[in-house]
Amino acid sequence: MPPTIACRVQERPFDSAAELELLETNSDGEAGAVVSFTGLVRGQPGSKLELQHYPGMTQRQMESIAGEAARRFELIAGTVIHRHGILQAGAPIVFVGVSSRHRAAAFDGARFLMDWLKTRAPFWKREIAADGTAHWVEARTSDDEAAASWD
């Protein structure tokens, strides 16, 4: 049976502890490892981050990335959540959690999912400073290199 990695694009906050607990309690004794990653908005107090995305493409692309991760690392289950809209500094922005039989696959699967999300999911960040000035964040070569390391 193919693994189920649930993918969600949402504006509202998520509860990373609750998401992690769901993965742990639904392991049914098959999973021996759960690894999770929570990404937070960096920035000065009062600054914000605007996340734009491509409705229609985002969900499909996240599911495609999740399917690739499940195949490569024999993941048992997983959850991927990416927020959009206006987020305050310090707010959670992305959650990746996966389970597998052994820890190496769970670590690798979570890292792969983040590396591919950063370079293949259609989201764009715009930093808004406390004084209202804003600019679009430039893509980083280091993110491209991290994603390419899985090729």
Added chain:
Amino acid sequence: MRIELHYFASTRDAIGRESEQREFGPEVRTVADVIAALEGEDAAYREAFADPSRLRFALDHVFVGLDAELADDSELGIFPPVTGG
């Protein structure tokens, strides 16, 4: 050929709209042809598409290159490299 165009992030800001329906003549067959046709129309498109290495394209929600061939009623997304995560 009728194409639905969707712009995001700095590309959207430069062009000044989120999306548009456009009708192109038979000379427009690929993504590159769409870019060239729009650039020929208006300075805002020329500014938005000034550096093709900084543009990414999605044809019907799948990443493609400049040489991808369009079909009637295709949806083409044009945007800078993604920065999510």
